[in-house]
């Protein structure tokens with residue numbers, strides 16, 4: 001059976017005067033997928049989400065959600081899409097429950113049915129205890145979870161989240177990512193997350209698009225992105241043995257395919273043109289050393305981004321290298 005496409009853009013373009021914020025974007029997101037639209041500030045992520053939610057008009061191209069045109073059928077699109085902006089605007093002097101009641105009423109849901117839905121959403125998002133406290137007393141993580149509850153009030157098929165992980169602590173992050181996973185895997189909702197927080201977001205995305213200067217530079221699963229950007233770049237493996245031994249370093253330099261061995265503290269970073277994991281483990285064994293850790297490295301989204309821009313820099317004189325470097329270092 002063909003996979004159902006829930007979000008589709010074709011040639012989607014937005015220009016503000018001379019500035020092209022989104023440049024002929026072709027994107028498809030399947031039902032139940034979590035898709036990360038990732039890129040530095042100014043890449044055009046927010047403009048894309050605004051066009052998908054019918055809040056701004058494309059200059060060119062189309063955006064469809066569940067087959068409905070975001071420009072021509074905005075009301076239908078709004079009925080199936082829940083949008084969570086980066087700073088969800090709640091009324092600080094109302095409680096969490098009262099804020100949800102307000103959203104429910106705006107969506108035509110009132111009375112016992114609304115109360116039941118709100119109660120179950122507060123439970124799902126871990127906010128039952130805080131439900132009757134004023135929102136102004138909520139932490140950023142609690143507000144984000146209330147944002148998720150707020151979006152779920154109207155039971156949307158598609159959820160678009162703008163920078164959902166910004167400014168929340170590790171526990172808040174864990175809870176939020178778990179909620180996102182559940183909404184996708186258990187409830188088969190389609191989720192588009194726009195973010196510049198690579199590391200946090202990659203943990204929960206099925207596929208990601210690297211968005212740069214209005215264009216999708218690369219797109220796929222983490223593995224596919226690694227492949228797309230590798231091309232000629234070395235395979236990197238990190239190994240730690242005890243005791244650290246110069247003889248071992250000499251031995252692994254001789255292994256077929258290995259062309260560099262670097263040190264990072266007590267770890268060795270081996271560059272090769274193929275997978276040498278087994279050969280490294282065998283070499284440690286042959287030397288009578290204890291193998292403390294062995295893992296591929298260079299496949300984090302940060303590394304992929306770095307490789308992508310190094311490549312792009314060589315190809316077109318690095319249009320905006322300094323901005324990208326700031327972006328990568330901020331995410332480390």
Ligand code: ATP
Pocket residue numbers: 016019020021039040041042043044045046047048196
């Ligand atoms: P951020 O995370 O900083 O919001 P972003 O990836 O979401 O970044 P956008 O906000 O979509 O990027 O902006 C893309 C480009 O379009 C930027 O150069 C921005 O200055 C420009 N832009 C966005 N909105 C407008 C507007 N209303 N008028 C003029 N230029 C705009």
